Amino acid sequence: MAARSIGERLKEARKRRGLSQRELADASGVSLSLIRKLEQGERQDTRLETARRFASALRIPTSHLIPAEATDAEAAVGPEADRWAPVRAALAGPARDDVEELPTVVGVRTELDSAIALYSEGDLAGIGEALPRLIRDAHALAEHDPRGRALRMGVMQIAGRLMTQTRNYDAADTAFDRAERDAPDTLHGAALANNRVWLLLRRGRLADSRALAIQWADDTEPGRLSRATAGELSAWGWLLLRVAATASRDNRPDEAEHALRLATAAAVTLGRASTSATTKRAGFIRRYSRLTVAMQQAEHAMVEDRPDAVLRLADKIRADKLPPTTGNRNRHLLDVAHAQVLMRRHSDAVGTFLTIEEDAPQWLPHQRYAREVLGLVVRRRRTLTPEMRRLANLVRLPL
Known part of the structure; x- marks a missing residue:
């Protein structure tokens, strides 16, 4: 029996609620x-954000509308995918044991630290150039030295993150599968789960990403927060933020808010040490603090179409004062720009985009969210400024 399409699921839920198509349009803002196109089968899919609007109007989880077999959301194709072919080839290739000069633990660790720095700085081209050699070295070391397995896991995680960021989803899966084989403990497994949830969410696999986030958040919850290590609190906190992110998009606001409360407790317990503590070896290459939680709270508000709340939180977060290399900060600024557009502060939104462009010019073109927000600006303006036109080209906004 063929799986029901989103249009069939939407029609069934609408009828169960006693709504006409026009009433659903009025309630959802779609x-x-x-x-009509979805229900008649003229369109086979829609954006996750649109599905959530339907779910909110129908008072059901978003995942009830999305077929489990849904295809990936906008994977990279053509020249956009070709530029990462060397990384994909290195990930797909077998480990080689015919290396003339065996890499050292110190050498691979130094290369990995450099790769993490490149990723954190948003130098995607630089890390793409460095990774093929690093992947080969990590394989060679791991085959000859047990200490190399943990390093290879770190290499595979950073490779998977790059592939996720650039929408090479199958290659990201390969990288994370290889990382899983080398995971030495629960903390490393939690880091990998954190990355996998992000990948699933980017692919539009909402139900799978939510289930994985909840499973690992439950498994990593410390027995007593006061006795938990910084690594344990950071791992648990990040997984709670993933729970909140998936729950928000699945139209489960109570679940999202509960996860955010627990994430706040983890951040408070982590305390001042979180401002400088990272656990690179376990795959957490970003800081975790109350500020991190506040950014997720802003994202939750934006998913729920509360732009005023987003801007109130943004005033407290002051992302312009944060290091420009923080990827989480750049994602938050897209929420700020979106809120500014919805509040008809178009000039402010363009200014926010210009800040992101200046700080993360290689990161911005890979963000579908950036295209969606800038598309709102373009549609609402009679004429476009030179900056708007340039930004539209940068994020590849369709003509």
Whole structure:
């Protein structure tokens, strides 16, 4: 029996709620035309954000509308995918044991630290150039020295993150599968789960990403927060933020808010040490603090279409004062720009985009969210400034 399409699921839920197509359009803020095309089978899918609007109006989880067999959301194709072919080839190739000069633990660790720095700085081209050699070296070391397995896991995690960021989803899966074989303990497993949830969410696999986040958040919850290590608190906190992110998109606001409360408790317990503590060897290459939680709270508010709340939180976060290399900070700024557009502060939104462009010019073109937000600006303006036109080209906004 063929799986029901999103249009069939939408029609069934709408009828169960006793709504006409026009009433659903009014309640969800989605065009009547799109609803008709989905229900009549003229359109086979829609954006996750649109599905959530339907779910909110129908008072059901978003995942009830999305077929489990849904295809990946906008994977990289053509020249955009070709530029990462050397990394994909290195990930897909077998480990080689014919290396003339065996890498050392110190050498691979130094290369890995450099790769992490390149990723954190947003130098995607630089890490893409460095990774093929690093992957080969990590394989060679791990085959000859047990200490190399943990390093190879770190290499595979950073490779998987790059592939996720650039929408090479199958290659990211390969990297994370290889990382899983080398995971030495629960903390490393939690780091890998954190990355896998992000990959699943980027792919639009909402139900799978939520289930994985909840499973690992439950498994890593410390027995007593006061006795937990910084690594344990950071791992648990990040997984709670993943729970909140997936729950928000699945129209489960109570679940999202509960996860955010627990994430706040983890950040408070972690305390001042979180401002400088990272656990690179376990795959957590970003800081975890109350500020991190506040950014997720802003994202939750944006998913729920509360732009005023986003901007109130942004005033407290002051992302412009944070290091420009923080990827989480750049994602938060896209929420700020989105909120500014919805509040008709278009000039402010363009200014926010210009800040992101200046700090993360290689990161911005890979963000579908950036295209969606900038598309709102373009549609709402009669004429475009030179900056708007340049940004539209940068994020590859369709003509």
